[in-house]
Amino acid sequence: MKTITILNGISDDSYTEFESELDRLAKDAASERKINIIRLRDLDIRYCTGCWDCWVKTPGICAQKDDMEIVYRSVIQSDLTVFLSPASLGFVGSLLKKTCDRMIPIVHPYIVFYKKELHHKSRYKKYPKLGLILIDPDKSAIDFENTRRIFSRLSINLKTDLTLALHIAGSEKEANDVYSSL
Amino acid sequence: MYILLCNGSPRGIRGFSEKYSDALAKGLAEHPNVQIEKVNLNRIAGHRETAERLAGADCAVVIFPLYTDAMPGMTMAFFEELKPYIGSLENISLGFIVQSGFPEHIQSRAVEKYLERLTEILGARYAGTAVFGGGMGMNEKRIALVHRLGREFLPDKRFTKETLALTTPMETIPLPARVLVGILGLTPLVQMPWILQLRKNGAYSKRNDRPYE
Numbered sequence: 001m002k003t004i005t006i007l008n009g010i011s012d013d014s015y016t017e018f019e020s021e022l023d024r025l026a027k028d029a030a031s032e033r034k035i036n037i038i039r040l041r042d043l044d045i046r047y048c049t050g051c052w053d054c055w056v057k058t059p060g061i062c063a064q065k066d067d068m069e070i071v072y073r074s075v076i077q078s079d080l081t082v083f084l085s086p087a088s089l090g091f092v093g094s095l096l097k098k099t100c101d102r103m104i105p106i107v108h109p110y111i112v113f114y115k116k117e118l119h120h121k122s123r124y125k126k127y128p129k130l131g132l133i134l135i136d137p138d139k140s141a142i143d144f145e146n147t148r149r150i151f152s153r154l155s156i157n158l159k160t161d162l163t164l165a166l167h168i169a170g171s172e173k174e175a176n177d178v179y180s181s182l
Numbered sequence: 183m184y185i186l187l188c189n190g191s192p193r194g195i196r197g198f199s200e201k202y203s204d205a206l207a208k209g210l211a212e213h214p215n216v217q218i219e220k221v222n223l224n225r226i227a228g229h230r231e232t233a234e235r236l237a238g239a240d241c242a243v244v245i246f247p248l249y250t251d252a253m254p255g256m257t258m259a260f261f262e263e264l265k266p267y268i269g270s271l272e273n274i275s276l277g278f279i280v281q282s283g284f285p286e287h288i289q290s291r292a293v294e295k296y297l298e299r300l301t302e303i304l305g306a307r308y309a310g311t312a313v314f315g316g317g318m319g320m321n322e323k324r325i326a327l328v329h330r331l332g333r334e335f336l337p338d339k340r341f342t343k344e345t346l347a348l349t350t351p352m353e354t355i356p357l358p359a360r361v362l363v364g365i366l367g368l369t370p371l372v373q374m375p376w377i378l379q380l381r382k383n384g385a386y387s388k389r390n391d392r393p394y395e
Binding site (some may be wrong): 028038047048049050055056057058059060061062069076077086088089090091092093094097098099100103104106108109110111112113117118119123125135142143146147149150151153154157162 | 252253264285332364367373383394
């Protein structure tokens with residue numbers, strides 16, 4: 001069964017119809033897919049403080065005691081993790097960005113060459129493929145490309161690939177497009 | 183002239199970004215009639231007030247460490263506080279300093295591109311982005327370079343292209359260096375800073391833990 005985590009970084013009620021439809025489709029997912037949508041705005045997720053305890057004191061475990069445990073477990077155990085956010089100043093919003101920052105415990109502090117660049121060594125044997133869904137009613141191509149490029153970099157750091165990148169306006173109908181693409 | 187320097191590091195004055203901010207401020211201060219203010223963005227409650235100050239500044243430079251290939255989340259949260267000022271920032275020069283642990287410029291290219299676009303969206307004047315790779319520490323040479331960036335920032339209110347080109351000259355690591363580091367990587371030498379910290383904290387035996395598998 002393909003396991004999919006969607007990190008929903010929508011910070012307010014601007015896209016409730018889209019969210020409701022996506023929730024409904026996820027619940028009705030066919031038996032070969034399990035979709036876990038994590039609504040980040042409902043969780044207590046704190047900012048990364050750059051303490052590096054997750055590397056040098058409690059390897060793999062963040063010092064912040066908040067709801068990120070839910071996110072870590074779901075991400076690591078998924079085949080595909082999708083980052084979903086409305087465009088905010090041409091990028092993803094701070095709610096999703098702070099969640100991305102908190103991903104560093106899932107890699108090791110040791111340094112290795114990967115794709116001819118220096119990166120941190122893998123901690124886990126397997127990482128999910130990554131996806132990006134940018135909600136942008138203006139459909140700015142440059143903002144989508146800039147955001148896609150940054151998440152493509154993130155995929156290198158997590159030793160995986162960005163296999164999905166969608167640019168949508170956030171309508172109810174588009175929830176079907178998102179679901180079909182997973 | 184009022185210049186605001188925003189330290190976007192979650193570590194605040196304890197992080198390397200503060201050292202960049204200090205060196206930049208000293209370079210800027212060589213000019214007469216310049217009022218420089220330094221603020222830290224690691225206090226989220228202060229973001230609204232800082233955004234108001236930025237809106238009233240002549241120039242602002244936001245300095246931050248690269249976090250998962252872009253700005254730290256709290257720096258992005260600060261940028262979002264600037265939304266009410268879109269349309270009224272046209273006389274402000276906005277520049278950035280990005281510092282990262284890895285030495286290659288390529289690690290910061292994507293966010294560099296974004297920061298130029300961010301400035302355009304905000305309607306401010308883009309003063310450039312200085313990228314410093316290999317930033318695990320500040321030596322005298324680097325402090326002098328950041329100081330120079332500050333000194334040359336005025337009167338044009340932007341970083342000079344000539345000095346920006348000196349900040350991270352290495353786009354990627356050349357093959358001979360990769361081979362050398364690859365060989366050293368077979369020994370514990372390359373990882374020694376991490377090994378020492380893990381041992382000091384009694385966590386070495388847990389270094390490969392996979393708690394969420």
